[in-house]
Amino acid sequence: MSDATAGLSPDQQLMVERAAQRLRDEFAGVFGTETIERFIAETEESLQPRAGVVAWLPVLIERFARDRLRALARVQGVAGNDRAGVLFLCVHNAGRSQMAAGWLRHLAGDGIDVFSGGSEPASDVNQVAVEAMREVGIDIAREFPRPWTDEVVQAVDVVVTMGCGDACPVFPGKRYEDWELTDPAGKPIEVVRSVRDEIGRRVRHLMAELDVPIRI
Secondary structure, eight states: OOGGGTTSOHHHHHHHHHHHHHHHHHTTTTSOHHHHHHHHHHHHHHHTTOGGGGGGHHHHHHHHHHHHHHHHHHHTTOSSOOOEEEEEEESSSSSHHHHHHHHHHHHHGGGEEEEEEESSOOSSOOHHHHHHHHHTTOOOTTOOOOBOOHHHHHHOSEEEEESOGGGSOOOTTOEEEEOOOOOOTTOOHHHHHHHHHHHHHHHHHHHHHTTOOOOO
């Protein structure tokens, strides 16, 4: 048993081992086994203390590790694409940043690399935000709050912050935007709908500035 999977059940450990093999296959020729295993271990360590995601840890570990490896490939210039990258950051990565990422993925498809994160990730995505996004045909129910990481910040062209203040990372040479938006936490669906629509408007404006076409 490795340190990375020490807190998981035997079945979960097997799932993580299979996930690691999928990532080795996916990034063959880009990253070696040691890098894959290090990212798996670091990702498990960052996610495991959050009780709200324990049952889904193997799935979340694989998804978050894949995002980080994609970002690292961009940083090292071996991503195999020249798409723009955008990172949405808020405190808990449970509402505003998840809705923004959902909008951008929905509107841009594979025309842009989208990431999101939080300075203090929550256990779950805000369910009122999930419902509000579902009303406009965007499913963020399978998303999960995650911390920001250095390689993700370094990989993107634009960092959009939403209320995380001094806790948000700052790297020289990045384009930063701060979107002042109502925090949907604890708000009724009527308020969250207005936040959703404002985020959608801003995402469309950002896409136009980045010359990324709407693909729906």
